[in-house]
Amino acid sequence: MEKILQIKDLSIFRKxxxxxxxxxxxxxxMDIFKNxxxxxxxxxxxxxxxxxxxxxxxxxxSFDIISGEILFEDKNIIKMNKEEMQKIRGKKxxxxxxxxxxxxxxxxxxxxxxxxxxxxxxxDKKSRVIKILKEVGLEEKHYFSYPHQLxxxxxxxxxxxxxxxxxxxxxxxxxxxxxxDIITIHQIIHMLKELQKKYQxxxxxxxxxxxxxxEIADRIGIIYKGEIVEIFKPMEIxxxxxxxxxxxxxxxxxxxxxxxxxKITDEKNT
Amino acid sequence: MRKLxxxxxxxxxxxxxxxxxxxxxxxxxxPGSPFTTLRxxxxxxxxxxxxxxxxxxxxxxxxIQYLDWLKNICLLNFGISFTYHTPVLTxxxxxxxxxxxxxxxxxxxxxxxxxxxxxxxGYKENKFIDKxxxxxxxxxxxxPSFFVALLFVYFVSKTNVLPLGxxxxxxGANVTPYQHFAxxxxxxxxxxxxxxxxxxxxxxxxxxxxxxxxxxxxxxxTAWAKGLSTKKVLFRHxxxxxxxxxxxxxxxxxxxxxxxxxxVEIICGWxxxxxxxxxxxxxxxxxxxxxxxxxxxxxxxxxxxxxDILLLLTDPRIKxx
Amino acid sequence: MRxxxxxxxxxxxxxxLSFIFLVIFYFIAFFADLFVPYNYTHQxxxxxxxxxxxxxxxxxxxxxxxRPFVYNYVIVNPALRTYKEDKTxxxxxxxxxxxxxxxxxxxxxxxxxxxxxxxxxxxxxxxxDLYGRDLFSRLLYGARISLSISLxxxxxSFVFGLITGGIAGYYGGVIDYIIMRFTEIxxxxxxxxxxxxxxxxxxxxxxSVQVYFLIVLILSIIxxxxxxxxxxxxxxxxxxxxxxxxxxxxGLSDFKIITSHIIPNTFSYTITALTISIPGYIIGEAALxxxxxxxxxxxxxxxxxxxxTIGNLRVLTYDPWMLIPGFFIFFVLINFNxxxxxxxxVLDPKNW
Ligand SMILES: Nc1ncnc2c1ncn2[C@@H]1O[C@H](COP(=O)(O)OP(=O)(O)OP(=O)(O)O)[C@@H](O)[C@H]1O
Ligand SMILES: [Mg+2]
Numbered sequence: 016m017e018k019i020l021q022i023k024d025l026s027i028f029r030k031x032x033x034x035x036x037x038x039x040x041x042x043x044x045m046d047i048f049k050n051x052x053x054x055x056x057x058x059x060x061x062x063x064x065x066x067x068x069x070x071x072x073x074x075x076x077s078f079d080i081i082s083g084e085i086l087f088e089d090k091n092i093i094k095m096n097k098e099e100m101q102k103i104r105g106k107k108x109x110x111x112x113x114x115x116x117x118x119x120x121x122x123x124x125x126x127x128x129x130x131x132x133x134x135x136x137x138x139d140k141k142s143r144v145i146k147i148l149k150e151v152g153l154e155e156k157h158y159f160s161y162p163h164q165l166x167x168x169x170x171x172x173x174x175x176x177x178x179x180x181x182x183x184x185x186x187x188x189x190x191x192x193x194x195x196d197i198i199t200i201h202q203i204i205h206m207l208k209e210l211q212k213k214y215q216x217x218x219x220x221x222x223x224x225x226x227x228x229x230e231i232a233d234r235i236g237i238i239y240k241g242e243i244v245e246i247f248k249p250m251e252i253x254x255x256x257x258x259x260x261x262x263x264x265x266x267x268x269x270x271x272x273x274x275x276x277x278k279i280t281d282e283k284n285t
Numbered sequence: 286m287r288k289l290x291x292x293x294x295x296x297x298x299x300x301x302x303x304x305x306x307x308x309x310x311x312x313x314x315x316p317g318s319p320f321t322t323l324r325x326x327x328x329x330x331x332x333x334x335x336x337x338x339x340x341x342x343x344x345x346x347x348x349i350q351y352l353d354w355l356k357n358i359c360l361l362n363f364g365i366s367f368t369y370h371t372p373v374l375t376x377x378x379x380x381x382x383x384x385x386x387x388x389x390x391x392x393x394x395x396x397x398x399x400x401x402x403x404x405x406x407g408y409k410e411n412k413f414i415d416k417x418x419x420x421x422x423x424x425x426x427x428x429p430s431f432f433v434a435l436l437f438v439y440f441v442s443k444t445n446v447l448p449l450g451x452x453x454x455x456x457g458a459n460v461t462p463y464q465h466f467a468x469x470x471x472x473x474x475x476x477x478x479x480x481x482x483x484x485x486x487x488x489x490x491x492x493x494x495x496x497x498x499x500x501x502x503x504x505x506x507t508a509w510a511k512g513l514s515t516k517k518v519l520f521r522h523x524x525x526x527x528x529x530x531x532x533x534x535x536x537x538x539x540x541x542x543x544x545x546x547x548x549v550e551i552i553c554g555w556x557x558x559x560x561x562x563x564x565x566x567x568x569x570x571x572x573x574x575x576x577x578x579x580x581x582x583x584x585x586x587x588x589x590x591x592x593d594i595l596l597l598l599t600d601p602r603i604k605x606x
Numbered sequence: 607m608r609x610x611x612x613x614x615x616x617x618x619x620x621x622x623l624s625f626i627f628l629v630i631f632y633f634i635a636f637f638a639d640l641f642v643p644y645n646y647t648h649q650x651x652x653x654x655x656x657x658x659x660x661x662x663x664x665x666x667x668x669x670x671x672x673r674p675f676v677y678n679y680v681i682v683n684p685a686l687r688t689y690k691e692d693k694t695x696x697x698x699x700x701x702x703x704x705x706x707x708x709x710x711x712x713x714x715x716x717x718x719x720x721x722x723x724x725x726x727x728x729x730x731x732x733x734x735d736l737y738g739r740d741l742f743s744r745l746l747y748g749a750r751i752s753l754s755i756s757l758x759x760x761x762x763s764f765v766f767g768l769i770t771g772g773i774a775g776y777y778g779g780v781i782d783y784i785i786m787r788f789t790e791i792x793x794x795x796x797x798x799x800x801x802x803x804x805x806x807x808x809x810x811x812x813x814s815v816q817v818y819f820l821i822v823l824i825l826s827i828i829x830x831x832x833x834x835x836x837x838x839x840x841x842x843x844x845x846x847x848x849x850x851x852x853x854x855x856x857g858l859s860d861f862k863i864i865t866s867h868i869i870p871n872t873f874s875y876t877i878t879a880l881t882i883s884i885p886g887y888i889i890g891e892a893a894l895x896x897x898x899x900x901x902x903x904x905x906x907x908x909x910x911x912x913x914x915t916i917g918n919l920r921v922l923t924y925d926p927w928m929l930i931p932g933f934f935i936f937f938v939l940i941n942f943n944x945x946x947x948x949x950x951x952v953l954d955p956k957n958w
Binding site: 068071073097100101102103104105106109110112114117118119120121122123128131132161163164177 | 502503504506507508509510511512513514515517521522525526529599600601602
């Protein structure tokens, strides 16, 4: 299979005010294939968002890429200048951010925010936006809604519409389902999966929930304290080798067990 | 939306009543009747004084007096100046025009200068240019307006580059309106530039901090991630969102400009409200003092209202709540 | 308090420096008597608007003198008030010189001054005013008046604001409504106009002590409204915090809760709010005195020293040293602003 993105030996530091540095990402190697959903799973603060941002070269100034390559279409993103990045961002690689309420401009109607992603001189921008709105399960009237007038799930759908409108080759979805209820989570996951098939995208799907990963991923990478400790396919889940990923797996199983037990006691009580 | 504006307008009524009441208390209970000075003036006949006293109901109980006074000021009758012997309103009208010209001149000039500089400084946060501009703003904020005025007057009197004092120097019938305007403007420059400098620092600082806050906010990252050009990110997203809260400031500015303008006017010899109220205080011309106070308060209320309404019109988040 | 200073020092050297500067400034102002070469009323009839005295180390023949000296200034043109140095006699500067007897703080008698020169020469570091009084001495005495008014004024507003804002925030309801509307009305007036109008409500000629307290009163009335609102806000936010709720449930009295929980927890915010508001009081006093409505002659304040330059281009043009008090005001204000900013960011939990 053809690789769409290759991350080789990537290390990222963060400068702290006192002059020290902190390792955020250490010597990461990972590839994403064409038409693949790659799921990155790790606990909070393990560096998942940092990886996604580094692919778009949008790391905060205090972050420094100190070594490694990020190859996209055989070109090193790290070495690219602003103009080259502008051609990639939003067109070939786009991103869905973790908290849509903060990542949408509060003073601009949603439709315009989606429309902005489309290239300047293309025709029929507005009808394209409305089409995509319907595709992500919203209505035409939401074109004119301000972000604060939408629910969290709807904001997330605006984010998704914004990121897929140019049919990117790679979609970085950074925990697109946190802070949503279970039903909405499943709707959004399925929608992403369908969109992926339809537009032949690759998705880097970031989450801290192993069960979601099991549901949609073609491959899963476990990240722990800035290092990728294990990469595997969902069906290989039973024979994990790294202690951390084993723990993660056990806690997932444990949660289901615990959930069952609670159910039983509840029934007894009633 | 309309409801909100009406609500704000209704909110003004108790403010104006409270304000006029306090003003009234200050006249009524200051030691000595405001007519004492008047009585000592041989030019004014006792009949006039009696008529005045009656028109302001000085011998009725205080509550009735207050209501009468309130009625009078609602009819824009602020009484008669004891020193100028003209209706207070006539005096204030002329002075107010000058003060508003001064305030508007410095308001526009300081915003025109401060906003772009603030954006540059905010964009180049902690770089050399930001440090230079921020230091100048710091100096501007820490210099009291009267001292800037004195320094500027000192400089102008040494170099004689600009006319000092008054509103015009060209007189006569053959002065064209254009010359008249240019003359007025040249007299406005000294107090106007002083007030601009004083105001500049605040606006710069607020806007710079706003811009920096906005520029580091997540939705700017989204804008970059969409592949927008630097120009679009800066203006369509960062600038627009940073300037928005400044609109409230625009309203509040009217108050601070009136404050700053008063002293600057007095020092630069610009015949505005500041020197009017000062001379009224010095000569115990109570109706002029109170008239100026009420008018300045009303201006401030209007300013705040303008700021609120502008924000209502531009910030969609307020409409809903 | 000590922790507060340590944190300040660690966070910003410059902010700490501002703090030290201000402490020194207030110290000098408080002990002005000890630092002046002349009394503030001491007039030199022949030296009206004499320029600042030059201090020399090199004699007319080119010799270097360890002890600095000055020349006597003699008037050249009485109409234009131009002076020149009389180079025939040197007057070395001595420390702890004898002068006219005076009282320090109105209690201790002494005839010594920190430094000075022999008469008829005088040492006027910042020149003299219309009556030939040493501007440097008047500035130091003036600092005492200007700075103390600002401190007392801010304390008055603060105590008053603490009581009213505390009551409004703690009890809420009707009291809260009334107090808040009242502060709103006060804040509707542009402060300068309100200040003048309040001043106009009192007789123009008052004794100096009366004027002093009148200014304090006026400034604290104006400053009170803002502080009361800030304090109310702080009380409101703290009232709902767990430790206060816990104290309440333990049955502590309102007074006890306010003094032992609410006030200590708002201490650092309060300090910041006070630091930020002091410049307003200094400017207010200066503005009133500048316009002749504040501190009256012969007592000096920074504002009334400056007042001789208003509407008097002659003084402004030929005797620019009369502007020096303005620089002092600027210096104090910039330090306060700086300290206020630093305190604000020190308090910001993001920066700990
Ligand atoms: N703006 C920031 N300032 C300081 N430290 C940061 C910042 N952003 C991230 N970090 C640090 O970088 C590390 C990695 O952060 P990152 O956001 O990549 O984690 P994450 O895996 O996305 O976590 P989460 O699941 O909570 O989103 C964290 O340990 C955090 O301490
Ligand atoms: Mg994250």
